[in-house]
Amino acid sequence: MKKTTRLQWKVLRYLFTYVIGILFLLWFFQVILLQPFYEFNKINVVKEVADKIEKYIDSNQLEEYVSSLSDQNDLCVRIISENDISTRNAGCRISQLPVDKLLEYANLAIQNNGTYLSKSDLVEMQFVPDTLNTVTAKFNGDKNVIYTKVVNLESDSPTIIMVNTRISRVNAATQALSYQLLFIGIIVTLSAAILAFFMAKKIVKPIAEINEASQNLSKGDYKHMTSQKDYLEVQELNQTLTEAAQQVQKADKAKRDLIANVSHDLRTPLTMITGYGEMMMDLPNEKTDENIKVIVNESKRLSIIVNDLLDLSKLAENKITLNLEKFDITECCREVIKTYDQHLKQERIVIEFDTTEDVNIVGDKHRISQVLHNLINNAINYSDENKRIIIHQRIEGEKVKILVQDFGCGIAESDLPLIWDRYYKVDKEHIRSNQGSGIGLAIVREILDLHHYTYGVESKVNEGSIFYFETTIEKGE
Ligand code: ADP
Numbered sequence: 024m025k026k027t028t029r030l031q032w033k034v035l036r037y038l039f040t041y042v043i044g045i046l047f048l049l050w051f052f053q054v055i056l057l058q059p060f061y062e063f064n065k066i067n068v069v070k071e072v073a074d075k076i077e078k079y080i081d082s083n084q085l086e087e088y089v090s091s092l093s094d095q096n097d098l099c100v101r102i103i104s105e106n107d108i109s110t111r112n113a114g115c116r117i118s119q120l121p122v123d124k125l126l127e128y129a130n131l132a133i134q135n136n137g138t139y140l141s142k143s144d145l146v147e148m149q150f151v152p153d154t155l156n157t158v159t160a161k162f163n164g165d166k167n168v169i170y171t172k173v174v175n176l177e178s179d180s181p182t183i184i185m186v187n188t189r190i191s192r193v194n195a196a197t198q199a200l201s202y203q204l205l206f207i208g209i210i211v212t213l214s215a216a217i218l219a220f221f222m223a224k225k226i227v228k229p230i231a232e233i234n235e236a237s238q239n240l241s242k243g244d245y246k247h248m249t250s251q252k253d254y255l256e257v258q259e260l261n262q263t264l265t266e267a268a269q270q271v272q273k274a275d276k277a278k279r280d281l282i283a284n285v286s287h288d289l290r291t292p293l294t295m296i297t298g299y300g301e302m303m304m305d306l307p308n309e310k311t312d313e314n315i316k317v318i319v320n321e322s323k324r325l326s327i328i329v330n331d332l333l334d335l336s337k338l339a340e341n342k343i344t345l346n347l348e349k350f351d352i353t354e355c356c357r358e359v360i361k362t363y364d365q366h367l368k369q370e371r372i373v374i375e376f377d378t379t380e381d382v383n384i385v386g387d388k389h390r391i392s393q394v395l396h397n398l399i400n401n402a403i404n405y406s407d408e409n410k411r412i413i414i415h416q417r418i419e420g421e422k423v424k425i426l427v428q429d430f431g432c433g434i435a436e437s438d439l440p441l442i443w444d445r446y447y448k449v450d451k452e453h454i455r456s457n458q459g460s461g462i463g464l465a466i467v468r469e470i471l472d473l474h475h476y477t478y479g480v481e482s483k484v485n486e487g488s489i490f491y492f493e494t495t496i497e498k499g500e
Contacts, residue, residue, distance in 0.1 A: 031223035338469035
């Protein structure tokens with residue numbers, strides 16, 4: 024398992040990594056690459072000066088120009104043409120170069136497309152004090168750079184431009200920079216630590232508060248959510264948690280309601296079964312077919328409730344996979360209506376089917392029949408004495424709409440969005456008929472959602488209700 028670290032340490036670690044990275048970059052560029060950069064730059068200047076002189080080579084003011092250039096750039100220049108012009112600066116080597124050396128450089132330049140760069144260690148001659156005539160050669164790491172450019176190569180008298188400069192060692196500068204970096208490093212690291220501490224504190228505080236509030240949540244205290252709204256993320260987290268708390272509260276209530284409703288619904292048939300059973304056991308005269316029928320009916324009702332509950336929990340957990348097929352929805356409606364034949368005879372119920380032609384749809388036939396059953400059961404349960412129910416099949420373009428209409432008590436507008444919730448009852452006193460399990464519409468909703476069908480209800484109190492669902496017609500055989 025990944026080790027969890029306190030935010031404070033994480034922030035500190037990130038900041039340190041960042042600081043060390045920046046310091047390393049500074050050290051690399053300022054200390055390690057200083058000498059190469061310096062050398063590169065100096066050589067570039069030397070080449071630029073030679074190029075500028077080339078452009079002025081035929082000018083009358085060449086001499087002044089060369090002298091100002093060499094002063095500006097701390098270098099010395101020698102131009103060898105018919106009349107030798109040379110500009111000297113302190114430590115200038117090229118003015119003392121013997122002619123054979125000059126020719127050697129010029130030849131090398133001619134062979135190399137007109138330019139030649141020579142870089143050699145600089146040797147300083149030193150007189151040893153006391154022994155007047157003794158001279159020693161001294162290397163201090165400095166370099167002597169001579170850049171030779173031969174111009175007017177094609178003419179009879181080519182001109183040789185020689186630019187000479189010294190590249191000093193930058194040891195002292197790099198050492199000074201190293202010390203500076205060390206100090207900067209210490210200061211930046213310390214300030215990063217302080218910054219990390221305060222940043223973490225600022226970030227952690229509201230999170231810790233939310234954490235505390237969430238802990239209260241798990242104890243069932245849904246009210247005390249933190250009101251700290253320092254920054255957007257915390258505000259959003261707060262909002263999410265508040266919503267989650269409300270959902271949990273709702274789910275908690277739904278769970279309690281569900282248990283109360285289920286036990287109530289189970290108790291009624293169980294009481295009947297036990298009552299009738301005991302009565303038949305105690306009084307032999309009561310062992311009538313009628314009483315046995317009551318027991319059988321109540322047992323059936325029990326199994327309907329239990330099956331519905333199991334169905335709903337499977338549907339809600341998405342454990343049910345639809346057995347999708349193309350089927351004749353018109354025929355399916357007819358088959359469902361036919362199952363009510365017995366009912367129709369016993370009670371005064373009329374179920375009409377209003378259709379023009381047979382159409383096919385894609386869906387799980389068994390589940391869609393279940394939807395139709397649940398809607399028709401409700402239409403029967405919530406109708407008056409005169410139970411007239413009409414199933415309409417309407418074809419609207421590419422779509423087919425199945426509507427289950429009753430002329431019963433209807434549903435108030437405010438209750439319409441709630442009736443799809445499990446165990447929501449408009450009329451709490453309503454005595455459920457033998458068919459209902461209290462979760463009929465919740466099952467309808469889950470099944471139609473799974474099918475991605477559109478569905479809904481239109482209802483007016485005391486006029487009746489129309490429950491419907493709609494889907495695309497499948498053309499062809
Ligand atoms: P129940 O077993 O209570 O009928 P349902 O989930 O099928 O459970 O329905 C939920 C609630 O919606 C019902 O209690 C009832 O108040 C209302 N309802 C459903 N269908 C109708 C209808 N056709 N007419 C009037 N009210 C209805």
